[in-house]
Amino acid sequence: MAEQFDKDDVVVLLGTPTEDASRLYAMTVTSGDPSWAGALAGVSLGLPVYHIAEAAVRERIAAPDYDEHVALMAMAMDVDAIARAVRDVREGSG
Amino acid sequence: MDLKGKKVIALGERDGVQGGAIAACAAGAGAEVVLEKTYCFV
Numbered sequence: 001m002a003e004q005f006d007k008d009d010v011v012v013l014l015g016t017p018t019e020d021a022s023r024l025y026a027m028t029v030t031s032g033d034p035s036w037a038g039a040l041a042g043v044s045l046g047l048p049v050y051h052i053a054e055a056a057v058r059e060r061i062a063a064p065d066y067d068e069h070v071a072l073m074a075m076a077m078d079v080d081a082i083a084r085a086v087r088d089v090r091e092g093s094g
Numbered sequence: 095m096d097l098k099g100k101k102v103i104a105l106g107e108r109d110g111v112q113g114g115a116i117a118a119c120a121a122g123a124g125a126e127v128v129l130e131k132t133y134c135f136v
Contacts, residue, residue, distance in 0.1 A: 001129055005101050010128075012103045013120060015111030025105060047103070052116050056095040065122040069115035077110065 002029070002045045012049040013057065017073070019081040022051055026089035049090055054083035098124035108134040 002010060012029045016022040024034065026049045033040040050057045053074040058066060102120040104127055106113030113132040120127055 001103070005128070009099075009101050010103065011095070011097065011100045011125070012105060013116050015104070015106035015113065015116050015132075017107055017110030021107065021110075029103075029105075050095060052111050052119060057097070060095060060097050060123050061119045062122050065119045069118050070111050073111050073115075 002047055007046060007048075010047055012047050014049065014051045014086065015070075015073075016051065016082070017077055019078060019085045022082045023085040023089060025049070026086045030089055049086060051079075051082050051086045053077060053079045054086065100125045101128045102126065103128060104130040106130075106132040108132055108136070 014022055014025050016025050027034045028038070028040050029045050029047045029049050032043045032045075036042070052070055061070075097120055102117070102125040104113045104116035104120060106116050113130040117127040117130045
């Protein structure tokens with residue numbers, strides 16, 4: 001799927017509930033599956049990855065859409081830690 | 095991070111935000127959702 005499109009046109013959006021899961025998903029779509037358990041082990045897709053609740057994405061989503069689909073679940077998440085984990089992976093330091 | 099015109103891969107999780115919810119938000123922001131999944135580890 002990812003190889004069908006120009007990487008500059010693709011964005012991966014995560015809905016993971018925890019910092020650890022977010023880091024694992026983010027690493028899987030950038031540098032490859034860190035657990036070496038799945039099909040993306042050793043496959044470096046290098047895709048830009050964001051979490052749906054982090055500020056850079058949230059500010060681009062219409063408030064009614066965010067409130068209807070994301071806000072309730074985001075209240076139960078440590079959004080700051082998740083955003084930091086995904087950003088670290090995205091910027092290559094995670 | 096502008097979503098307009100982007101091709102979005104929405105990877106949701108049952109205990110977090112589900113793929114359909116991510117897709118709805120992305121589509122509303124002008125993106126094209128090319129893959130939508132909701133994972134469950136229970």
